[in-house]
Amino acid sequence: MKCESQKTSSPIAEKPRKPKFRRRAEARPDEVLDAALELFTKRGFSRTTVDQVAKRAGLSKGSVYLYFPSKKALLAGLVRRAVVPVANMALGVIADYRGDPRPVIRQLVGMLASNMNDPKVFAVPKLVIREAVGAPEIAQMYREEVLDRALPAMTRLIAQGVEGGHIRKVDPELTIRSILGPLMMHLVMAEVFSIKPEGGLALDRLADNHLTILFAGLEPEEARL
Amino acid sequence: MKCESQKTSSPIAEKPRKPKFRRRAEARPDEVLDAALELFTKRGFSRTTVDQVAKRAGLSKGSVYLYFPSKKALLAGLVRRAVVPVANMALGVIADYRGDPRPVIRQLVGMLASNMNDPKVFAVPKLVIREAVGAPEIAQMYREEVLDRALPAMTRLIAQGVEGGHIRKVDPELTIRSILGPLMMHLVMAEVFSIKPEGGLALDRLADNHLTILFAGLEPEEARL
């Protein structure tokens, strides 16, 4: 009923301006979110107008409100859409792994690093962090859906690594900062200040350098001597 | 330095209302910036109105424009004011140190960690990071005044540590992320998501845990076995 392809079969192109009524619906919310993500990322939430989002999504301002009850709901929708895959990605890697956590950490860091230039992946978390002040509910939601699931899993991973004697006796919770913080800082420096190593983001080298230090640092003490 | 009295020696003293501790005129811009910093930090730049800043600073909206030509200039002023001491702090610690960089790093990390709950210290950098999207010139300025001076110093510190054989052969530039990133992530988690270790920020424990891993990780390879 609403899925047929509508070809503009006019041979001469009479009045090709603004088909005006498009009738799509199914895909629309997602298209709006795509536009919003792009603009919010580029200009920030408050500096983006609903009209800009609408235009970028190819519809009128009023139509945005057909799908989202407010501008803020766009932000929320963005987060909601991104939340499940992200959390699952992390969880999927960690699962109920037992043993030396370093391979898992390597995989995790590698995964993050290799996705760091894909705007789709980090755009939402960056947005959340930036707009948390003006929209705490959204930060809260992100926390509950993503962090409160991923962080405990990482903590457990490290804790059992310590217990099993695979790595040095560290505080599992705090060590998460040592694992992911360098990546975050790399991202911030690159995106906020355009400070990158010569020759691009150099994510491989970053991950290598970081993991070298990290893994040596996590080596159990008795392994030395 | 900014306390000398210049009395408005008008003999008629009209408008004696609001005695309010007789402000010295030169102090005004600073007071405005204090107010701006507080509000920008708490509510974000766009959600703060010039009027709010004025009120908090104890003067009228119009008067703010006596000292700053625009709202954005407040942000710039904030950064400008914070820029010199911060850079100097970092530079002072590092100076032209030669030898094992770890003591210096320990000092630096300790300093940062112990100031992390002082809003005055990190308020401006956090602001810069958050508002960089809407005010790239300001991020640029921060970069030039602070980062472009502090980062090379740290790079040199690490580089000469590597050269002197005091630490493992790491990429000096990238290693900066490994040194400071965990602190940044700790801050973000605490401030944006209220995710803190039980019992507050636990900055000492964070620094300890981080430095333990970091320093073990930086240990020169030949030091082992």
Added chain:
Amino acid sequence: MKCESQKTSSPIAEKPRKPKFRRRAEARPDEVLDAALELFTKRGFSRTTVDQVAKRAGLSKGSVYLYFPSKKALLAGLVRRAVVPVANMALGVIADYRGDPRPVIRQLVGMLASNMNDPKVFAVPKLVIREAVGAPEIAQMYREEVLDRALPAMTRLIAQGVEGGHIRKVDPELTIRSILGPLMMHLVMAEVFSIKPEGGLALDRLADNHLTILFAGLEPEEARL
């Protein structure tokens, strides 16, 4: 970029349009209310825009919000301003009168009738009645400030007239409708439907006809026979 002084130093005819900054203040809120009253009366509350009110009052839309926090506050302000004089007028006439109520009623009806074509006097009550559905708080306010003071006074006036045997034994409360209702209906017919006796509102004749019937009707029963 826009901070240097750019004087339009053209010596001839420098743009004398729109004095732009007027600086009045004291009288402004009242002027705004005057404009609002006129427009709300003529077009109704929802069909009047704040911009129209502003223009009629001779200032800009934004300035209206300097004096009134919202469009609805204009309505409330209108009522508040009108409320005290109206109530006092009625109360002043009735006071603690004792004796045959008919002279007082004649005075009251005469007063109302003679003010009925003065838009200033009845504009607000009419507004309140019309907009009560959309702004019940305002009807409530009007009731409390005006009706809850004037109606009991009238009830007392009639009650003591009955007790003193000056008028027939009627229900004082309900009789108020018999006294004022005809005036109200006359107003409604004239204003809503343009139904007036030939030759204008004919308020004198209305009052005469009404009072003749009313007073004869209130005549104590024993006065007959």
Added chain:
Amino acid sequence: MKCESQKTSSPIAEKPRKPKFRRRAEARPDEVLDAALELFTKRGFSRTTVDQVAKRAGLSKGSVYLYFPSKKALLAGLVRRAVVPVANMALGVIADYRGDPRPVIRQLVGMLASNMNDPKVFAVPKLVIREAVGAPEIAQMYREEVLDRALPAMTRLIAQGVEGGHIRKVDPELTIRSILGPLMMHLVMAEVFSIKPEGGLALDRLADNHLTILFAGLEPEEARL
């Protein structure tokens, strides 16, 4: 005008969803008007959206426009529908009555009073009065269809009562206000300001009190002494 029966006699009956008591197409306009009346009465014309009307009537917004060309046409339709019965009711009572008008007046007042709490009866006139400002054409129509027929009839009724010496020499036209005004005022006070006698609307007592005064007031002068 667009209410004639047009049945969708398609034999295939596609879309059997929403069985919902199988609407007869001809009933639709009336159902829409019912919904509109209810909502316009409760929230006012401008505060009611076409969508709300549609939903309440159990169809879609677009379908409302199948039956009525605009929102205002709903108001007009409402009035048109109500107009004939109301006028006839009044006219039926009055007819070409000759003699003492008071029994007829008693019947009329009794009829009105006893229908006053039935929303169906007075909803439309109240609506017309309230929205007359924004829709004068509709007030005009109501006037022509109802008032211009009923009022002259009442005028004649009273006039011949005066001529026949059944009642005092009053102005027939103005006396209509004295007859119906108290009812109107009772309604306004109750509905707009929730001011009612203790124990509900007390319509019987109101009619009694009113008619007692009115009829005594209309008593021919020579009837006394």
Added chain:
DNA sequence: GATGAATGAGCCTTCATTCAT
């Protein structure tokens, strides 16, 4: 006949900025 997606004009409100005093 019905639907509901889509539109766009318009409204209320905010706020950075200006300027007469």
Added chain:
DNA sequence: TATGAATGAAGGCTCATTCAT
């Protein structure tokens, strides 16, 4: 220097109306 009244350009949101299906 200081004020705050005034402005005007948006921005978020609503809703009557249209039209492809």
